[in-house]
Amino acid sequence: MLRIGIIGTGGIADAHINGYLAFSGQCEIVALADVVPGRAAQKAQNSGLSAAIGYDDPLRMIADARVDLVSIATPPSTHAALAIAALDAGIHVLVEKPMAPSLEECDAMLAAQQRSGKLLSVVAQNRFRDDLATLKAVVDSGLLGSISHVRVDSAWWRGSAYYDLWWRGTWEKEGGGCTLNHAIHHIDLLLWLLGTPTEITAMLANAQHDNSEVEDLSVAVLRYDRGLAQLTSSVVHHGEEQQIVIQGERARVSQPWSVRAERADDGGFPAKGGDIDLVAAIEALAATREPLAHRGHQGQIDDLLSAIIEGRAPIADGRDGRNAIEVVTAIYKAGIEHELVSLPLRTGDPYYRAGHLVAHAPRLNEMRRPLAEVVA
Known part of the structure; x- marks a missing residue:
């Protein structure tokens, strides 16, 4: 039975608590x-965790609680120090996204993982969604051919009150904005x-949040071999209509789910009806893929528990x-230096x-916090 500790008891901690509770036969x-x-x-009392001890000092918990695995669900600026402390104490770590605000901190975490021999996992719960797992299966199948263009709309909407929390909207504490x-x-x-692109260019903006110094909108273009990817990161999009559209050499597939495949007529224009056989083959692949047993945080926790055991x-x-x-x-x-980055x-x-x-990041707006938050 693996002993679990959770650092940070804000809203996202509930996803971790519920995830571990789903595997009560493997962990506590x-x-x-x-x-x-x-x-x-x-939080322990409200979650029905009568046997769990509450600590006001995360480092004290790491030292005294004899846990095998710790979830870190705290602001991004704290991730590296807490993860390194846990790993160096011989504890496996699951850390919320983003891993850390800088590559230097990420590499320090990886170094701690290497010397400890323990596992380090970063929350990527959307990999554990059936619709996105289907998209991955289609891309990996080769049915699309080479990739020409990908459009990713990470479209969210947040009102100004979202940034009234003391650590949000600051380069120092949040590490950045919507990107x-x-x-x-x-x-x-x-x-x-x-996989990883070879070049990136981008622009940043704060379009709608006067109480945040970070970006609430960015648009980036990423180069992949002969193709391009276009990424919009936003908390100003009404409707939060998120999409991933992948245009391949032979077909297009997207999430929300849609499949299209053109074929050329003698003049090179789209022939009537398209490539119905290829569309059928892609749809058949999607239909026969086995659904995931567990999804979201629960799916990732299931995988991590199994990885520790195996x-x-x-x-x-x-x-x-x-x-x-x-x-x-x-x-x-x-976006800051106005250059193409390799x-x-x-x-x-x-x-x-x-x-x-x-x-060096631009303060896109002067911070204006409620007095209570400033005092805190």
Whole structure:
């Protein structure tokens, strides 16, 4: 029976708690921690975790609770220090997205994982969705041919009150805006589907949130071999209509699910009816794919628990988390410096280092916090 600890008891902690409770035969939540006094104990009580101990000091929990695996569900600026402390204590780690605000911190986490011999997994719960797993199966099948263009719309909407929380909307505490903290899901999916791009260019803006200094909108173009990907990261899109549209040499497939395949007439124009045989083949592949047993956070926790028991790497590991941060960093560098950024980013690049983005990023709006939050 694996002993589980959870650090951070805000809203996202519920997804971790419910995920572990789904596998009560394999694990038990024995400890929760939060820096706000009494909050961890209250979360344990509210969640029916009568045997779990609440800690007001996460490092004390790591030292005293004898946990095998810890979930870190705290603001991004704290991820690296907590993950490194847990790994160095011989504890497996599941850390919420984004992995960390900088590549330097990500590499420090990977180094801790390497020397500890424990597992490090970064939350990528959308890999554990049936519709997206189907998209992955189609891309991997080769039925689309070479990829020409991908459009990714990470479209969210948040009102101004969203940024009234003390750590949100700041380069120092949140590490960035919607590109880092919302589109990280779609960036991970893009890398999962297609791998790492070779070049990135981008523009950043704060279009609608006067109480946030970070971007609420970015548009990036990524080069893949002969093709391109287009990524919109946003918290200003009404309707939150999120899409991934993949245009291949022979067909187009998308999520929400849609399949199209053209064939040329003698003049090179689209022939009437398209390529119905290819469409049928793609639809058949989608229809025969076995559904996932568990989805979302629950699916990722299931995989991580199995990986610990089986002594294998998890589906979404620390290297995957770092790769997503590398793309985010390149988008920020491209948008701030107004240049085309090549990947990989080297350790000598100023944007690799922790603190450089915070020091050099534009304050797109002056912060205006409620007095209670400022005092806190």
